[in-house]
Amino acid sequence: MTQPTQAEIFAALSAQSSSSSRFKPSTKEYTSFENPKDEIVSSSNSLNNRKIYCSREKCSSLILLKGVAKLIEIEGSILPDDSSSPFIKSSSPHLYWSIPSGPFSFENIGFSRPDTSIINDSLPNFIPKDVNEKSKIKWLICAECDLGPIGWSFEGGKGAWLDVKRLRYEDVKSD
Numbered sequence: 001m002t003q004p005t006q007a008e009i010f011a012a013l014s015a016q017s018s019s020s021s022r023f024k025p026s027t028k029e030y031t032s033f034e035n036p037k038d039e040i041v042s043s044s045n046s047l048n049n050r051k052i053y054c055s056r057e058k059c060s061s062l063i064l065l066k067g068v069a070k071l072i073e074i075e076g077s078i079l080p081d082d083s084s085s086p087f088i089k090s091s092s093p094h095l096y097w098s099i100p101s102g103p104f105s106f107e108n109i110g111f112s113r114p115d116t117s118i119i120n121d122s123l124p125n126f127i128p129k130d131v132n133e134k135s136k137i138k139w140l141i142c143a144e145c146d147l148g149p150i151g152w153s154f155e156g157g158k159g160a161w162l163d164v165k166r167l168r169y170e171d172v173k174s175d
């Protein structure tokens, strides 16, 4: 078997990079919905009725398909609010997508290392039963561009939560 020529290697590399510059879906921010609860939540099953993407428009990595996450309200903020972050400042009650079946429900998602700076006592008392009280938080980040935190999960736990405002949504509902 002959070695590939340099030209063939370059051709293969550029083919790879063009396939990774994938189709960018038409998406919009949470705040551009007039009545988000009506527009992004299915009235029949209370689950997300649009695909959910990374909030960085240029990235728009697909995070969740439709019908996977349930909208919940939590008093008090959980995600760190850093003034230098690109995210909209959140106000109470905070809306989150709850994904009870966890990581395998995601199309793409990244995790931080367990965060040892957060003590569970400071979290609202919704910690799921499968999570040990000493479980550490793992922040969720975009798997493609590392934007985050966009949500959290617990070390050893199944559930995951995403901040509704730190995401983009399919512009037009697809079937």
Ligand SMILES: [Zn+2]
Binding pocket: 054, 055, 056, 059, 060, 061, 142, 143, 144, 145, 146, 147
């Ligand atoms: Zn991203």
